[in-house]
Amino acid sequence: MSDVPEGWELICGLEVHCELATTTKLFCGCRNRFGDDANTNVCPVCLGLPGSLPVLNGEAVEYAMKLGRALNCTVNASVFARKNYFYPDMPRDFQVTQFDRPTNTMGYLDLPAGKRIGVTRAHIEEDTGKTSHAGGDGRIHGAEYSLVDYNRAGVPLVEIVSEPDIRSADEAKAYVDELRKIVLAIGVSDAKMEEGSMRVDANVSVRPAGSTEFRTRCEIKNINSLSSIERAIRYEANRHIGLYDAGERPHQETRHWDEENQRTRAGRSKENSDDYRYFPEPDLLPLEPSAADIARIDASLPLLPAARRGRLADVATVSAERAGLIVDRGQDEFAFRAIGAGADPARVLVHIEQNLKDGFGAMGIDEFVRLVAMETENKLSATQTKQVLAELVAAGGSPEEVAKARGFEAMQSSDLAAIVDKIIAENPDDWQRFVAADDKDANKIYGFFAGLVMKATQGKADGKAVREIFMQRRA
C-alpha cells in the first residue's frame, strides 16, 4: 500500500530520544528509575536549586559514545550548551544539551531491507520532569492546573536525528525498529516506547514525485508506539497533500499525534519558541575523547543486529529477514555456532524457530549438534528428535543416552520391511487402491499406510525409509 497518492513523495526525518539506562541521572547521583513515587528521586542538582552544580555522569557519556559508534558516527570533541526557555518541567528553565558541537555526527543506519538512512547527529542531553494535567478533561488544554514530578528531570538522553532520507511510513517504522534493536543489543537503554524511554518525533513533508525540493515540514510529537509511527506519518503527509490540492500550504509547526482520534493536531504555538539563546554551559567542561577512548568503545561493541542477521543468513543460506527472527530472539549465536560445528543448517533453523522458542534450557550446543546429526543420519525420526530435544532442554544430558533410554533406536531396514509387508497383507483392499491410483491419489492413501507403520513401530520408524519401501512395493 502506498502512503500517498500517485504523483507525490513522502519525505521524513526522525528525531528519536532515547533514555540511557544508567544507574543515576546525568548530572547527579539520584536514581534513574521509572515508576517510583513522584519527586522521590530528586536532589538540589536535579531540582535546580540555587547554588547547585552539575557533575557529568561518565557512564552516560560512555553509553552515548557507544550508541554513536553503533550508528557509525564520528565521535567528536563536544561541548554542552544551555537551551533557554521557560517551562515548569525544567527545573532551571533551561535544558542542558549539545548544540553546535555534539558528541556524535555523520553516521548512518542500514534498514534490514538494505536502504541506508543518514544519522545527522546523536547528542547527549537531559530529560525534563513530567507534568500531568488535572481538572477539566485531564488534557493540557482545559486543565485547571498541572502537577510536576521531577523524578525524570536530569535523566540522560541521547537524541538521534536522522537525515530526511525516509520515504515511507514503513521505512520510518523499520528505522525505529532497527534503532531499537541496536540500542538493546548494546545495552544502553531499555528502549520502551510505552514507558517513554524511547520517544519518536517525526518531521514530515511531501513533494511532487521526481522533484528535489524540500517543502515545509511539520514536526509530529507525542507518537507513543511503534504502530502509531506509521499512522501518524501517513496522516500528516496526506494532510499536506490535501492542503496543496486545495491551493493552500502547510506552515511549519509542531503538531501532536492524537491517538484517540488518529490524527495530528496543531499545538498552540509557543511564544518566541525559536529563540533558545543557546550558549556554552559554563558549569560543565568540554568532552575530548581520545583515539584510545574511541578504540576502547569500538572494541566493547557487540556484533550488531544487522551483522548478526547477515552472518546467520550466510551460513544458513537463508534470507536476512528469516535470520532476523532468530536474531531478534537472541538465539543467533547458538544457531551460528551449531551450524559452524557441522549441524545441518535447515534443521538447525527449523528446530530453533519451532521447537526452541522458549530458549535452549539445559541443552548445550554440542548436544544439540549431535542430536541434529542423529536426525539427519536417520538414526532418529523427526518425531523422536523432537522428543529428545524437549528432554535435553528440560533436563540436559546427552542425546544418545536420552534416545537410548526411550528405546529410540533406529530400526533395521529388514525389520521395517517385514512390518510393511505384514500391513500390506492385512489391508489388501487398500493396497489395491494404492497400487491403482494415480500419483496424486496415491499420496493421500499413503498417509493411511504410513500411519499404520508409525503405530506399529511406536514412532520409531524413519519416515523416509518407510516411504521408500512402500514405493518399491508399489512399483
Add this chain to the structure above:
Amino acid sequence: MVMSQRLTRDDVAHVARLARLRLSEAELDEFTPQLADVLAHAEDIERLDVGDVAPTAHPLPLRNVFRDDVVRPSIDRDEVLAAAPAAQDGQFRVPQILGEEQ
C-alpha cells in the same frame, strides 16, 4: 551602524517577554536608554577584529570531568515540597499551562 542604535524600546519589550518580565511603560522608558548606554560602551569591542581569535568559554583548561555512576542519597520529599509555593499529591502544583507541550 553601531550596535547601540539597534536597541529600541520594542527590543527591550521583546527581551522582557523572553525573560518573563513585565515592564510598565515608565520602566520601558527608563531601561531603554540605560541598556543602550551599556551597549554603546560595548562598541569598543565591536570595532575589534577578532575573527581569528578563538572564544574562551571557560578560564581553566580542564576537560573530561566525570563522576562515577553511583547513587547518592536523594532528599526527603517533604522537605522539598515544604519549600514549594504550591504542592499537591507529592508534586509541585502550577496553574494551567497554556504554552505548547514540550
Add this chain to the structure above:
Amino acid sequence: MTIGSAFDIAAQVRAGTRSARAVVDECLAAVDAREGDVHAFNLVLADQARAAADAIDARVANGEDPGPLAGVPVALKDNLCTRGLPTTCSSRILEGWRPPYDASVVQRIVAAGGIVVGKTNLDEFAMGSSTENSAFGPTRNPHDLSKVPGGSSGGSAAAVAAGFAALALGSDTGGSIRQPAALCGVVGVKPTYGLVSRYGLIAFASSLDQIGPFAANVRDAALLLEVIAGHDEMDSTSIPQASPSLVDVLDDGVDGLRVGIIEELSGEGIAPDVLAQLHAAATALEKAGAIVETASVPATIYGLSAYYLIAPAEASSNLARYDGVRYGNRVDGASTTEMMEATRTAGFGAEVKRRIMLGTYALSAGYYDAYYGKAQRVRTLIIRDFARAYERFDVLLCPTSPTTAFALGAKTADPLTMYLNDVCTIPSNLAGQPAMSVPFGVGDDGMPIGVQVLAPLQGEATMFRVAAVLEAAQKVGDHV
C-alpha cells in the same frame, strides 16, 4: 572595637586560653552596638553562634582540636547556601527560602571549627558595586556611614571592618570581594577560578564567580583561603588539587620578585589619591627588594565591555529558575506563564531586571555573534595579554577601585557609571586569575584605599607574599 585576628583567636581557643564563647559574645556585642547603623547582616545567628561556640569549648575541654578556625566568628555572604537557614541573595524572590543543603565552603568552615555568626547583605544576586541594590536596604561603610561599603559583598566587607566577625566570605564575579574590601579597608581575595568550590554559591555568572575571603589582615585571609580551597567533587570546575600552602610563605619576602604596574589600569579614570597610594605601594615593594616596572596588558581596556555582556548573559540563564514553581515567592496568575511573569516582575529589583534583559539580548537570535561571541573572543585576548605580561613579571599591580568609597545614592541613577567602578577588577575574573586587595593608606577624604595584587593562575602564594610585604610596610609607617 576589634576582636583580634582570626589567627590569634584560633590559637588561643585551641590552647584553651580563651573561650570561643567569649569571642562570640564580644563579636555579638559589637553587632549590638553598631549593626543598626551599618546593616551588614540580613540575618544574625546569635543563638546558633553561641551554641556552636559552646560546642567548640566543650571539645577543647575534651582534649580535641576543633581545627584551624577554632572559635573564629565567620560571616557568610547571603548568597551562600546554609542548610535550614534563610538564604536570600538580598532578593524578594528568595525571601524565606531555606536551602536543604550547605554550600561546600560552609561545610569546610564548620569542619575547621569556624563559627557562622550571620548572613551578610549584598547587592541583589551580587549584581552591583555598592550594596545599594539590596531588597533589604543598603549596607553602610563603617568608616563613614554616609558612604557605601562597595559591593556586591558590601555586607561581608563591612562586617569585618566593623569587627562583627573576624572573617567573612564573599563572592567575586567582577570585583565583588576586592572592591568592597578596598572601600572598607580590609583584605579581600578573589582566588583562581576553580580553587574554591562554587557548590552552594548561588550563581550570578558561572564562568566568573569565585568565592573568597575577607579578613582584617593578610595572614587571616591566607588562613581562611587555605581552609576553603581544594578540590570538591560537587563542582566540575574545581581544580583537582589540594589546597595550597599560603600562611607558611607569608614571610618569604619579595626580594628579586618582578612586579609590573599595569599601565592601562593606572592612569585615566583613576583618582589621584588612589594613584598616589599605588605608587607608594610600588615604592614599598622596591624597598623590600622587588623590581618594579611598568607593564602593559593592552586588552584589559576591553574588559568592562566584555564583562557586561558575558556576565549578564550567564546571569539571564542562571536566574531563569526563579519562576515561582519550586521554591521562593510566587505571585499567582491565571496560567503558568502569567504566574512566572508576575513572580519575576515582583521578585526582582531593577538592576537584576536590567542585567537579565541585557544578557537575554546579548544571547538572542541574531546578536549572539556580535555580543556574547565577540565578548568571549575578547576574553581570549585578555588572557593572551596577561600571559605575555607574566613572561616578564611575577605579579602585577593596579588600583582596586578607581576612587575611595562614594556617597550612598551617588551612582544609583546611572548604571553605566556604577559599572565603571569595576574596571580594574574585571580583567582577573575574565582571565580566571587570582587577585587581592590590600589596604594601603587613605584617600584625601580619609577613607581607605586598596592596592590590587594580581597573579597568574594558581599564583596565590606569590600574590600573598607581595600582600604581606605591603601590609608590613604600612605597619612601620613606610607609606605616605
